[in-house]
Amino acid sequence: MIQANRLTKTFGSGGSMVRALKEVDLSIARGEMISIVGPSGCGKTTLLHVLSGIELPTEGTVLIDGFDLYGAAEKVRSAFRLNKTGFVFQSFHLIPVLNALENVALPLIGQGVPTKKANEKAKIALTQVGLGDKLNARPTELSGGQNQRIAIARAIVSDPVVLWADEPTGALDSETSEQIVGLLRHINETMGTTIVMVTHDKSIAAQSDRTIRMENGRIIDHGEAGAER
Numbered sequence: 119m120i121q122a123n124r125l126t127k128t129f130g131s132g133g134s135m136v137r138a139l140k141e142v143d144l145s146i147a148r149g150e151m152i153s154i155v156g157p158s159g160c161g162k163t164t165l166l167h168v169l170s171g172i173e174l175p176t177e178g179t180v181l182i183d184g185f186d187l188y189g190a191a192e193k194v195r196s197a198f199r200l201n202k203t204g205f206v207f208q209s210f211h212l213i214p215v216l217n218a219l220e221n222v223a224l225p226l227i228g229q230g231v232p233t234k235k236a237n238e239k240a241k242i243a244l245t246q247v248g249l250g251d252k253l254n255a256r257p258t259e260l261s262g263g264q265n266q267r268i269a270i271a272r273a274i275v276s277d278p279v280v281l282w283a284d285e286p287t288g289a290l291d292s293e294t295s296e297q298i299v300g301l302l303r304h305i306n307e308t309m310g311t312t313i314v315m316v317t318h319d320k321s322i323a324a325q326s327d328r329t330i331r332m333e334n335g336r337i338i339d340h341g342e343a344g345a346e347r
């Protein structure tokens with residue numbers, strides 16, 4: 119489902135050059151929920167950005183559901199990212215002047231879906247994440263956990279094949295973190311969405327199907343499928 123080959127990412131040049139990814143090979147099956155762990159600065163976020171198409175690799179290839187991410191033109195890659203994948207960030211990245219419904223409907227409107235249809239789908243996604251009664255609330259009126267639920271609704275509203283999450287519980291207390299990872303697991307199981315998340319938290323990683331360990335720009339352990347649960 120996701121196949122990365124010899125992914126390399128270099129930042130800067132000369133004496134200040136950083137090799138954030140060093141010939142990383144990675145294979146993720148459809149429907150897997152994966153955690154990526156490792157010490158600070160080992161390349162976790164860079165790997166997620168390069169796998170998802172947010173950041174270009176220096177070298178290497180990524181295939182998602184048969185689509186050659188870096189064999190495609192920039193425009194085609196962006197459209198694939200918008201239509202087929204979702205991204206959840208640690209700090210939510212919601213638009214503060216828009217309410218929950220408008221935040222979630224936005225990617226659909228970007229895809230050309232008429233507003234009425236986009237709003238209907240956004241309402242369904244918000245109901246799925248337990249916020250069916252907060253459609254008109256703005257992010258500033260809600261808790262961190264509720265904001266992350268909106269961000270998750272926005273990420274799943276297009277029924278993506280893969281959901282990328284970078285420290286999705288990093289800004290939340292431990293009880294809320296458990297609820298958020300429980301929600302991600304529920305989405306994984308009920309919608310069949312492949313989920314790849316970066317986390318520092320061992321108890322969060324333990325709830326995935328497999329944990330990939332990184333160190334110094336390389337994967338040092340691919341984990342065993344099914345070993346975590």
Ligand SMILES: Nc1ncnc2c1ncn2[C@@H]1O[C@H](COP(=O)(O)OP(=O)(O)OP(=O)(O)O)[C@@H](O)[C@H]1O
Pocket residue numbers: 129130136137138156157158159160161162163164165
């Ligand atoms: N835009 C950039 N320019 C220069 N160096 C960068 C850039 N982004 C990341 N790096 C460097 O690449 C390496 C990997 O960074 P990355 O953020 O991927 O690590 P990480 O494992 O996600 O760290 P953390 O757990 O602290 O978020 C680090 O040495 C970092 O300083």
